[in-house]
Amino acid sequence: MIHTDRLTKRFGTVTAVDGVSLDIPEGEVFGFLGPNGAGKTTTMRMLASLVSMTSGTGEVAGCELGKPADELKLRQRIGVLPENVGLYESLSAYENVAYFGRLHRMDEPTLRQNIERLLRMMDLWEKKDLPTATFSKGMKQKVALARTLVHDPILLFLDEPTANLDPEAAKTVRDVVLDLKRQGRTVFLNTHHLEEAQRICDRVGILRTKLLTVGSVESLRTGASGKHTAVRVDRPSEQLAATVRARLAPRTVELSGDRLVVGVTDPEQENPEIAAAVMAAGGRILEVSQLSQSLEDIYLKLVHEGGAPA
Ligand SMILES: Nc1ncnc2c1ncn2[C@@H]1O[C@H](COP(=O)(O)OP(=O)(O)O)[C@@H](O)[C@H]1O
Ligand SMILES: [Mg+2]
Numbered sequence: 628m629i630h631t632d633r634l635t636k637r638f639g640t641v642t643a644v645d646g647v648s649l650d651i652p653e654g655e656v657f658g659f660l661g662p663n664g665a666g667k668t669t670t671m672r673m674l675a676s677l678v679s680m681t682s683g684t685g686e687v688a689g690c691e692l693g694k695p696a697d698e699l700k701l702r703q704r705i706g707v708l709p710e711n712v713g714l715y716e717s718l719s720a721y722e723n724v725a726y727f728g729r730l731h732r733m734d735e736p737t738l739r740q741n742i743e744r745l746l747r748m749m750d751l752w753e754k755k756d757l758p759t760a761t762f763s764k765g766m767k768q769k770v771a772l773a774r775t776l777v778h779d780p781i782l783l784f785l786d787e788p789t790a791n792l793d794p795e796a797a798k799t800v801r802d803v804v805l806d807l808k809r810q811g812r813t814v815f816l817n818t819h820h821l822e823e824a825q826r827i828c829d830r831v832g833i834l835r836t837k838l839l840t841v842g843s844v845e846s847l848r849t850g851a852s853g854k855h856t857a858v859r860v861d862r863p864s865e866q867l868a869a870t871v872r873a874r875l876a877p878r879t880v881e882l883s884g885d886r887l888v889v890g891v892t893d894p895e896q897e898n899p900e901i902a903a904a905v906m907a908a909g910g911r912i913l914e915v916s917q918l919s920q921s922l923e924d925i926y927l928k929l930v931h932e933g934g935a936p937a
Contacts, residue, residue: 628653628782628813629674631692634683636669643669645837646683651830653781656804656814658828660821662930665834667817668710671784674815675707688782703731706780710787710817712771716760720751720770723759724777731778738777745773748806749799765796772803783807786817801827821922831922839929848919855918856894856901857886861911870908875901888918 629651636644644666651657659667672678674687676698688704690697714723721742728738746752749769754762759770768788775783785804789797804814804827818824824831825844832841840847860867863885871887872880878897879890887905891897894917905912 628655629657629685629687629815631674631685632683634670634673634685635681636666636673636678637681642836644673644834647834647838649832649838649841651813651815653813654808654811655829656808656816656827658824658831659815659817659834660819660824660831660926661834662819666836667834668786670834671707671786671815671817675705675784676701677707703778704780705782705784706775706778708771708775708783708785708788710790712768714759714767714770714774717758719756720746720759720762720766720773721755723770724773727774728777733778741777741779742773745776748803749773763796765792765799768792768796769799772800776807780812782813782815784815787819788816789818789820789823797823821926825922833926833929835930840925844922847925848922854891854894856889856891856898857883857914857916857918858889858901858905858910858912859886859914859916860905861913863887867905867908867910871904871910874904874908885913 629649631647631649633646633648634644635642635646647670659670661667669678673680673692674685676687676690676692679693685692688701690701690704715726718726724742724745725738728741733741743752746755749772751766751769751773754766759767762770772788775785788804789800792800801823804816807814816824816828828844830841830843831847833839863882865882868880868882868887871889875889881888887910889897889901891901898915902912902915
């Protein structure tokens with residue numbers, strides 16, 4: 628659905644996005660993470676053909692970026708929810724969505740059907756005739772989402788869609804994203820909300836001008852350092868660790884606080900053997916758990932050091 632090769636954007640002497648190569652299959656919810664100024668919005672604007680790229684190539688929803696003949700086709704296939712949503716405040720919720728549908732030259736019966744379906748989904752149908760000036764921030768964001776979806780796009784670009792929303796409105800937005808996924812649509816989501824990415828994205832990419840890493844949250848969490856089983860014991864000692872290490876070779880066994888940390892490949896297969904080895908060495912087991920880095924650990928390491936997590 629999205630394929631880019633060394634996508635780059637410079638503003639004067641500032642390189643905002645540097646050589647981003649991405650492959651996003653149809654039906655995926657892809658989370659684009661990165662600190663302020665990382666180039667998330669600029670990347671999204673290039674992918675949506677709202678700003679030209681300086682170099683590189685890209686194909687989005689079957690359209691070639693930078694090819695004027697593909698421009699209109701791209702507009703019809705994608706929906707963009709920008710960072711700062713501008714609604715016509717004096718118009719009603721219904722009229723705001725209808726206006727966008729007409730810009731897309733939708734026929735009136737389909738337009739009416741879609742508006743009703745979307746405003747009902749957003750729980751706004753009862754308020755459809757009120758001017759959006761009277762709406763809360765969360766309600767406005769839902770109108771903006773309905774507007775982004777009115778022409779049935781197959782690919783959605785959402786730029787920090789839950790920023791500054793209260794928890795309930797943020798949940799509605801996340802539910803809409805999951806609903807879009809169930810319908811087989813592809814979602815490209817800019818966020819710096821790590822927990823959100825973890826909850827709704829199939830894969831995430833971490834950007835800081837350059838793309839630092841891409842993968843499923845699960846693979847990022849275990850990938851670089853591998854999996855570890857931690858065995859918390861009653862009386863930890865280096866001697867116990869050494870005995871366990873000898874029994875479990877060639878696995879690594881390290882003493883960390885009151886825990887023996889064992890490098891594993893398949894915890895479910897290996898944990899019984901590990902527990903048996905600790906008991907045979909005279910250890911009294913209090914707890915066995917899997918260690919993993921949180922997405923936040925990985926994110927902070929990458930963004931601050933620019934290197935791979937240890
Ligand atoms: N229109 C523009 N003109 C000049 N510089 C810009 C423009 N848009 C973005 N930038 C710069 O590009 C960099 C990336 O910005 P942006 O894509 O908005 O990052 P993010 O969305 O990750 O916060 C920043 O340094 C920003 O100042
Ligand atoms: Mg941004």
